[in-house]
Amino acid sequence: MVRGGIDLGGTHMAAGILAEDGKLLAVAERPTRPGRPAEEMAGDLAGALEEAAEKAGLRPEELASVGIGVPGAANDETGVVTNCNNLGWYHLPLRELMHRYISRPVHLGNDANAAALAESRYGAGKGTKSCVMITLGTGVGAGIVLDGRVWNGAFGYAGEIGHMCLVPGGVPCTCGRSGCVEQYCSATGLIRMGQRACELFRDTRMMTEAGGDLSRLNARMILDCARDGDPRAVSVFQEYVRFLATVIDGMIVLLEPEMIILGGGVSRAGSFLLDAVSAQLPRWEADEKRPDIPLRAACLGNEAGMIGAALLGDA
Numbered sequence: 544m545v546r547g548g549i550d551l552g553g554t555h556m557a558a559g560i561l562a563e564d565g566k567l568l569a570v571a572e573r574p575t576r577p578g579r580p581a582e583e584m585a586g587d588l589a590g591a592l593e594e595a596a597e598k599a600g601l602r603p604e605e606l607a608s609v610g611i612g613v614p615g616a617a618n619d620e621t622g623v624v625t626n627c628n629n630l631g632w633y634h635l636p637l638r639e640l641m642h643r644y645i646s647r648p649v650h651l652g653n654d655a656n657a658a659a660l661a662e663s664r665y666g667a668g669k670g671t672k673s674c675v676m677i678t679l680g681t682g683v684g685a686g687i688v689l690d691g692r693v694w695n696g697a698f699g700y701a702g703e704i705g706h707m708c709l710v711p712g713g714v715p716c717t718c719g720r721s722g723c724v725e726q727y728c729s730a731t732g733l734i735r736m737g738q739r740a741c742e743l744f745r746d747t748r749m750m751t752e753a754g755g756d757l758s759r760l761n762a763r764m765i766l767d768c769a770r771d772g773d774p775r776a777v778s779v780f781q782e783y784v785r786f787l788a789t790v791i792d793g794m795i796v797l798l799e800p801e802m803i804i805l806g807g808g809v810s811r812a813g814s815f816l817l818d819a820v821s822a823q824l825p826r827w828e829a830d831e832k833r834p835d836i837p838l839r840a841a842c843l844g845n846e847a848g849m850i851g852a853a854l855l856g857d858a
């Protein structure tokens with residue numbers, strides 16, 4: 544069974560053709576250009592899919608189903624994208640729009656959930672039935688896979704851990720609340736902590752890396768400086784790790800998945816980050832036999848969104 548999967552992002556849309564073994568046979572991309580009519584965008588989604596199918600030597604009608612991962616909340620039962628801030632879509636009947644262009648069954652889901660599904664089937668979580676994938680990028684998102692299926696929540700908003708409160712009364716968040724996980728555990732949060740350290744301690748190597756311009760400091764520079772032992776960067780990294788470990792511990796206590804997978808730009812720090820977070824996770828002192836839940840870095844990269852979207856039909 545060959546399926547189509549489209550990862551619809553804020554800047555570009557990527558369509559992939561997924562073979563039964565979890566390999567992408569072909570990929571095609573289009574710019575998203577948010578702000579234009581949704582109908583036009585649906586036409587481009589279908590166009591990218593047709594192009595990918597053609598590259599794979601198939602006609603779109605030969606696809607068993609087509610899945611679309613959106614950067615927001617979607618309801619697969621009704622075929623409606625309920626809330627997608629980045630694209631300005633609210634209660635948009637995307638499935639209906641897609642059926643003007645393609646005749647295959649169309650499934651909708653959240654992009655972070657789709658990526659988690661892909662990692663659990665074919666990536667870092669291969670062989671597990673339950674896992675949580677946390678994406679550490681500009682923001683923070685999570686996808687929850689339980690018994691091999693994505694848990695979307697009652698209304699499609701499950702897994703939005705970026706806006707769970709981590710520090711009561713903390714840093715104001717874009718969502719209107721304050722102290723959200725996203726303000727501390729995203730790349731943006733890490734950069735903010737790095738910039739604050741630079742303002743307090745001008746002697747840090749982070750300052751040199753950024754060429755003396757704090758607005759140029761990025762997450763990779765902070766992680767590199769911490770890895771190289773710059774004391775200020777090490778403190779920032781440790782603070783970041785404590786916040787992240789608190790969030791991960793919460794996921795483990797609540798769901799006890801078989802594995803926690805970290806994805807997104809910050810996760811590229813690999814074992815440097817994973818080992819530091821693992822060391823900070825609280826242990827069950829009173830129950831020594833209680834197993835530790837392993838942490839792994841995502842391994843499918845940008846393909847996870849397309850692969851996961853294609854799998855939405857049977858999850």
Ligand SMILES: [Zn+2]
Nearest residue numbers: 706716718723
């Ligand atoms: Zn928030």
